[in-house]
Amino acid sequence: MNRHIFALQRVARRTFSSSGRRLENQVPQKQKMFQENDGMPIHLKGGVGDTLLYRATMGLTVLGSGYVVYELVKWACPKKA
Template identity: 55%
Template sequence: MYKQLMAARQVSRRMLSTSANRQVVNRVPQKQKMFQEDNGVPVHLKGGAVDAILYRATMGLTIMGTGFVIYELINAALPKKKD
């Protein structure tokens, strides 16, 4: 039991010591420069191709959802007649 406890202690110490050495690069100034540049591109598309794809997917889902809601409202307002 003592060996297992010491092994767990050593593993936890090793994990804590190795994770603190990693540095995170600050990319905020680069992003600020890119988004504040006046090049005529809307801000929601300045991120590149990924932003354009996400924008189009969002607009497509919004239009499809609106159409589905209108369809369901019409079905609720004008139910089918029973013969």
């Protein structure tokens, strides 16, 4: 049992060591891009992905609202049997 715990500790130390590749800090570039005053809304400054996500969200919102109105009208005017 203890042998397995010690093996797990060795693997964990090896996995989280600092000998891996170094990543560049991209925060300053992102801050500069998002703080730029170019008249574009902040939720669209991320590029194509943000634009697609925004349009999909708005489309689903419009479709959902339309469906709710349809159901309310259907309930308000029941069919006569």
